[in-house]
Every structure is written in structure tokens, then in C-alpha cells.
Amino acid sequence: MDKIVTGSFQLMKKINRTLILDIIRQHGPISRAEIAKMTKLTPPTVTNLVRDLLKTGIVVEGDRMSSSGGRKAIELKINPRAYYVIGVDVGISKVHTVVTDLEAKILQEVYIPLKPEDYPGIIDLIIRSIEQVVNQFKVDKEKLIGIGVGMHGLVNSREGIAVFAPNFNLHDVPVKALIEEKLEIPTYVDNDVRAMALGESWFGHGQDVGNFVMLNVGYGIGAGIVFNHEVYHGVSESAGEIGHTTVVDDGPRCNCGNYGCLEVMAAGPAIAQRAIKEIKRGVLTSLTHRAGEDLEHITAKMVYEEAKRGDELSLRIMEDTGRYLGIGVANLINILNPEKVVIGGGVAQAGDILFEPLVQTAMMRAMEVPARSVQIVPSLLGEKAGVIGAATLVLRQLFKVTKVEE
Ligand SMILES: [Zn+2]
CATH class of the missing domain: 3.30.420.40 (ATPase, nucleotide binding domain)
Known part of the structure; x- marks a missing residue:
């Protein structure tokens, strides 16, 4: 019994200490009095727990700041280089x-x-x-x-x-x-x-919204779903596999075994493969020159670079890709009603050439109410995400x- 009481007391202390640490992270520089007000903990409790945090070096005391009573309070902040x-x-x-x-x-x-x-x-x-x-x-x-x-x-x-x-x-x-x-x-x-x-969610476009979807378009396609600032995992941790939802029912075979998945229509390798197929069919394009001797050298990056230079085939492929992604995004919008859809990954670096058809298709296909309240934006963290x-x-x-x- 005693052990249980001591155990839960220790746990409570740990929880409150973490709570204070997070408040200092999000609102610092901040005084002990303000922390007490925000956490509803008593000032002596806050003082004790802050003492623990100061010992770790993660929290440091900064300048004195004026408080409303005229007495100056010491501000607390995180030392980001402590660890x-x-x-x-x-x-x-x-x-x-x-x-x-x-x-x-x-x-x-x-x-x-x-x-x-x-x-x-x-x-x-x-x-x-x-x-x-x-x-x-x-x-x-x-x-x-x-x-x-x-x-x-x-x-x-x-x-x-x-x-x-x-x-x-x-x-x-x-x-x-x-x-x-x-x-x-x-x-x-x-x-x-x-x-x-x-x-x-912590450092990019999610900072100001609790509910959003991150859609990653690179070698594969997947989504990270954030509800109330927490990442949703699903019962067996496979939530967000939007890349394996069908967008073309008789499309090419995907490595998941299905046909016409979003991933097999719009991820990086799909973009390159569509270009190669069209070249083999005899379509003239500046990509042939980029590929050199082996068409298999063609990458998605080459396709969007040539699209930007005005190559007709490359433009058509990027527009198709944007449209397929737009269908996926419309599905996400209809199912989840998010505040934002953030697009990241290598393919997202194609810029407007991809974004314009993507946003247009998503807005056209999503229902009016969720479409009105969503923003579709490129990742703020980019390739560092x-x-x-x-x-x-x-x-x-x-x-x-x-x-x-x-
Ligand atoms: Zn698949």
C-alpha cells in the first residue's frame, strides 16, 4: 500500500514536472507565478519542481521581468543546447x-x-x-x-x-x-x-492547427494524420496508407498486389515510368536527350525539370500526376475534414506545375463544406521534414x- 502511494506520488511529480517543462518550452520566458496560474499548481509546488528542472540544466533563469505588482520576477526559459x-x-x-x-x-x-x-x-x-x-x-x-x-x-x-x-x-x-x-x-x-x-506539427505548418494531414509524395506515397495535435496510428499502426487506395480501377499493378493504387499512378517511379512508356511509343520529348543511352535513367526530377522548360510530354505527365494526387487529397478532405493538407516529399518540389492541377482537382472533387475550410500547402520543413x-x-x-x- 505504502509503495503504491509513494509510486503514484513520484509519478505525479514526474507528470507535473513534464507539464511545467512543456509550458516553459511553449510560453517561455515565463515566471514561476505565471506557471502556477496556468497549471493551477500551488506556488511552492512550482518552485520545488522548477528547482529539479534547473538542476538538469534544461531550464535556465534569465533576466528579471516586470510583473504586474511592480516586483520583478525571474523568467525561466529552455536552454536548447543543454542536451x-x-x-x-x-x-x-x-x-x-x-x-x-x-x-x-x-x-x-x-x-x-x-x-x-x-x-x-x-x-x-x-x-x-x-x-x-x-x-x-x-x-x-x-x-x-x-x-x-x-x-x-x-x-x-x-x-x-x-x-x-x-x-x-x-x-x-x-x-x-x-x-x-x-x-x-x-x-x-x-x-x-x-x-x-x-x-x-511541432515546427512546421501544424503549429497553429490541431487537425491536419501530411501527404508525402516521393518514392512512395503515404499520409500522416494529426488529430488534436497527436499523430494517429490506427489499431495496427498502418493508418494513413493513402498511397494504396485505388484511383484507377484497371491501372498498373502495385507492389501491394492491388491495381491502380495512387502510389503506382503518382509517386516518383510512376512519373518516370509513364515518361519512358510514352518515349517508347515514339513521342518526341527533350527527356530523350536527358536520358542519354538508357531510358531507365529518367527520373521524376528530370520530368518536372523538363516540364518547367516547356516540354510538352513532361507537362502532360506532371498535370496527370497532379490530378491523381488531387483525387487522393479530395478523399482525405472528405473523410477527415482537416484544417490543412500539407504536401511534402521529393515530388512536391516540382512546385506550381504539380500544385495547380492538384489543388484544382481536390477542390473540384471534395465536398463543398470541408473544401471551404481546408488549406493545401507545401511542407514548411521541405526536405528536412x-x-x-x-x-x-x-x-x-x-x-x-x-x-x-x-
Ligand atoms: Zn498499392
């Missing part, structure tokens, strides 16, 4: 690894390009990329509070297991356990697009009460 975080974004074509401060500001980064022959050693490669970025930044290991990994494919985020990543041929790989065993730093793993949505999202997996553990681990 550091590692973020790893594991994509199909690269491992991107960064060191950030506690505000997710990138301080050092490493890119390792990936080829299919690297896939069997992917976990070792992730570990090597972390060691490399830590060495370059010359940071003490004690100052690293955690590693966040955004993984392509289905991920069990509670246990940090890559359940299924067809492109890497990974089945039930305990990514968290393997990294922690080697590096002895707490590690958190989630699906890459869900991590991006989390990053966008993956690593910032991965780093935020760690920051969430530090600052959020609901995620405190005992």
Missing part, C-alpha cells in the same frame, strides 16, 4: 542523419546514399551514420538524450520494430533494440511519414506528459 538529439530519416535512396538541439535546430548532418545492394546491411548503415554525425559534431555521449528514427514501411512504434518494409525486404526487425544495444542511447522508431507529420520529424520523436518523450515512460 542534443539525433534524428535519422531512412528513405529508399538515402539515410539522412542529423544532430539537433532541443528546438530541433539542425547543427550537423550526414547524407549516405543508398543503393539496393546496401539494403541487407541497412541497420549497420544507420548505426554508422549516427556514429559519423556524432564524431563530426564532437558531442559527449552523455549530452545525447535520444535517437529518433523515421523508417520507410510499416513500423510498430511502441516496440520500435520495422514490421514490413517491402523495398528493404525487412520483416520484423527490432530496430530500436539493435541500435540501443550498439550505442546505448534511448531510441524511438516510427514510420517516416508519421514522423514527418509530428515534425510538421524527415530528420526534424525523427528528432521530434525524442523531443516528444522529453516534453509530453502522455508519453512519459516509467
Whole structure:
């Protein structure tokens, strides 16, 4: 009985301490009195818990500021360089690894390009990329509070297991356990697009809205759904697989086994494949020159670059792609009624050439009421969304009460 009481007292203390820490993060510089008012905790409780936080170095005292009574109160704020975080974004074509401060500001980064022959050693490669970025930044290991990994494919985020990543041929790989065993730093793993949505929620377009969808269009297509500032995972952690909803019922076969999925119509490889098919059919295009001897060298990036230069075939392909994505976005809008749809990933870098047909189609096909209240915007974090999202997996553990681990 005593043990239970002490246990819940400790837990309560921990919850309140995290609550105060998050208030300082979001509202600092802030005085102890203001924190007491916001949390409804008594001033002595706040003083005690703040003392604990000052000892960790994460919270520091700043200048005195005028309070309404005329007496000057000491302001509290986060010291973003008290500790550091590692973020790893594991994509199909690269491992991107960064060191950030506690505000997710990138301080050092490493890119390792990936080829299919690297896939069997992917976990070792992730570990090597972390060691490399830590060495370059010359940071003490004690100052690293955690590693966040955004993984392509289905991920069990509670246990940090890559359940299924067809492109890497990974089945039930305990990514968290393997990294922690080697590096002895707490590690958190989630699906890459869900991590991006989390990053966008804390540091990007999601900061001012509680409900939005992040649509990632790159090598694959997936969505991260945020409800009331929390990322939605679904019962078996596969929520957001919009890339595998059908947009063309007799379309090409997708690697999920279905036909005409959004991913197989509008992701990067689909864009390149449509161009190759048309060239083989005899359509004249400046892409032939870009491809050189082998048409298989054509990439989605080449297609949108040539589209911008006015190449007719490339323009037509990008318009079609925008239209398919617009259908997917309209479905998201009708089902979820979000405040924003944020578009990220490599293909999103095509700009207006993709956005115009996308937005037009989405607005035309979505129902009027949800369409009126949604904004469709490109990701604010851009190509850094993956690593910032991965780093935020760690920051969430530090600052959020609901995620405190005992
Ligand atoms: Zn599919």
C-alpha cells in the first residue's frame, strides 16, 4: 500500500514536472507565478519542481521581468543546447542523419546514399551514420538524450520494430533494440511519414492547427494524420496508407498486389515510368536527350525539370500526376475534414506545375463544406521534414506528459 502511494506520488511529480517543462518550452520566458496560474499548481509546488528542472540544466533563469505588482520576477526559459538529439530519416535512396538541439535546430548532418545492394546491411548503415554525425559534431555521449528514427514501411512504434518494409525486404526487425544495444542511447522508431507529420506539427505548418494531414509524395506515397495535435496510428499502426487506395480501377499493378493504387499512378517511379512508356511509343520529348543511352535513367526530377522548360510530354505527365494526387487529397478532405493538407516529399518540389492541377482537382472533387475550410500547402520543413520529424520523436518523450515512460 505504502509503495503504491509513494509510486503514484513520484509519478505525479514526474507528470507535473513534464507539464511545467512543456509550458516553459511553449510560453517561455515565463515566471514561476505565471506557471502556477496556468497549471493551477500551488506556488511552492512550482518552485520545488522548477528547482529539479534547473538542476538538469534544461531550464535556465534569465533576466528579471516586470510583473504586474511592480516586483520583478525571474523568467525561466529552455536552454536548447543543454542536451542534443539525433534524428535519422531512412528513405529508399538515402539515410539522412542529423544532430539537433532541443528546438530541433539542425547543427550537423550526414547524407549516405543508398543503393539496393546496401539494403541487407541497412541497420549497420544507420548505426554508422549516427556514429559519423556524432564524431563530426564532437558531442559527449552523455549530452545525447535520444535517437529518433523515421523508417520507410510499416513500423510498430511502441516496440520500435520495422514490421514490413517491402523495398528493404525487412520483416520484423527490432530496430530500436539493435541500435540501443550498439550505442546505448534511448531510441524511438516510427514510420517516416508519421514522423514527418509530428515534425510538421511541432515546427512546421501544424503549429497553429490541431487537425491536419501530411501527404508525402516521393518514392512512395503515404499520409500522416494529426488529430488534436497527436499523430494517429490506427489499431495496427498502418493508418494513413493513402498511397494504396485505388484511383484507377484497371491501372498498373502495385507492389501491394492491388491495381491502380495512387502510389503506382503518382509517386516518383510512376512519373518516370509513364515518361519512358510514352518515349517508347515514339513521342518526341527533350527527356530523350536527358536520358542519354538508357531510358531507365529518367527520373521524376528530370520530368518536372523538363516540364518547367516547356516540354510538352513532361507537362502532360506532371498535370496527370497532379490530378491523381488531387483525387487522393479530395478523399482525405472528405473523410477527415482537416484544417490543412500539407504536401511534402521529393515530388512536391516540382512546385506550381504539380500544385495547380492538384489543388484544382481536390477542390473540384471534395465536398463543398470541408473544401471551404481546408488549406493545401507545401511542407514548411521541405526536405528536412524527415530528420526534424525523427528528432521530434525524442523531443516528444522529453516534453509530453502522455508519453512519459516509467
Ligand atoms: Zn498499392
